Amino acid sequence: MNSQFAADVDAGLSKSSKTLPSKYFYDKKGDELFMQIMALPEYYLTRAELEIFTEQTPLLIDALGMNKSQHFELIEMGAGDGSKTKFLLKGLLDQGYDFDYLPIDISGNVLEHLVETLQPELLSLSIKAQQGDYFEILKTLKDSHAPKVVLFLGSNIGNQSDEQAAAFMYSLGENLAPGDRVVLGADLIKPVDVVLPAYNDSQGVTKAFNLNLLTRINRELSGDFDVSQFEHAPEYTEEEGIAKSFIQSKVDQTVTIGAIGQTYSFKAGEKVHVEISRKYNKKVLAGILKDTDFNLVNTLKDSKAYYGDFILERSASES
Structure with missing residues (x-):
């Protein structure tokens, strides 16, 4: 088990405004998906x-x-x-x-x-x-x-x-x-009509890339995320100039991560911040x-x- 991965996930999901570090996007599957993202017409x-x-x-x-x-x-x-x-x-x-x-x-x-x-x-x-x-x-x-x-x-x-x-x-x-x-x-x-599609492509590759982080937690940290109950939720305004990516819970639910020994509660519509892209x-x-x-x-x-x-x-x- 990656103890630093576990510690970072626990720290992020224990916050009042939950976060997960974007550096953990890049397992083998994440690398493959990001290569696909770079070839997308919107990116x-x-x-x-x-x-x-x-x-x-x-x-x-x-x-x-x-x-x-x-x-x-x-x-x-x-x-x-x-x-x-x-x-x-x-x-x-x-x-x-x-x-x-x-x-x-x-x-x-x-x-x-x-x-x-x-x-x-x-x-x-x-x-x-x-x-x-x-x-x-x-x-x-x-x-x-x-x-x-x-x-x-x-x-x-x-x-x-x-x-x-x-x-x-x-x-x-x-x-x-x-x-x-x-x-x-x-x-x-x-x-926004130029930037946001780059983080919310029509083929759903960026969605798969972000949600793969939950799959990685399940695999490496014995989590029980039901990935189908979460969605990709990007945001951007030209005034702020920062694209933000969130993983959003569709329903009220709890998730247990065995390697951490903790259970985390998510409300319907609650967002987990996973990445920024400053312009x-x-x-x-x-x-x-x-x-x-x-x-x-x-x-x-x-x-x-x-x-x-x-x-x-x-x-x-x-x-």
Whole structure:
């Protein structure tokens, strides 16, 4: 049994406003469902950022601000399958830049698959996969003193509250030197009729993805959730700019989780908050960056202005 999983579930379901951590979406089935989500017609995020990386590669390379005559490190936090990054990597190689590509991920399997995918396509690419926590790895990389570009794509920053995102960016800045740059991929604030379908698709894949969390609790923690008695309930307003996902109880019911030894009561219509997806504009980004040493130096958007890759530069600390 995963004791941390059990502790996190108990803590979340014991709150007056119940929650479950989104990181537990990603078991084998969850991974498969999320891959399906990214291919859905309603899920514009992946296509929008891919457009930037394929159609604006020269502009993106220029925005990195690197010198062809100086070796640098291109670091990607959470590289996934590298489907977007490979266009940037190929562009850099074709233009004669001297760099190492250092993808960071907690999963060795993800990194192994990434290397196996990229190496045959980009034979001259220097890949130095780094398994572990983002900031622990970045601390070790500081010793190289090479200029650095950090990629944090996929609007992963949006899965954090503004306070958490600000702390994350502060910690990232602490591990970089003045002049280093970050490419921060972020979904932009848009009307509800564009955003909400991305989290409530017509095929019900997102619903299955969210409810799979209850199935995982049943399997790994001996829970007795009747998944059919819960539904997927997303919310979004353009004014707030935050998409929220909930699992909602259809009826009054109780659920016992054997591994925890606790029973939890749910009222009809009661919501369990499972995920946020913050949308950004320059004002929101400025609020997150105000106590960091990052300055916004450029922004690249897709053709519909749905998505932005913000180019940030680490300035010298004033302290």
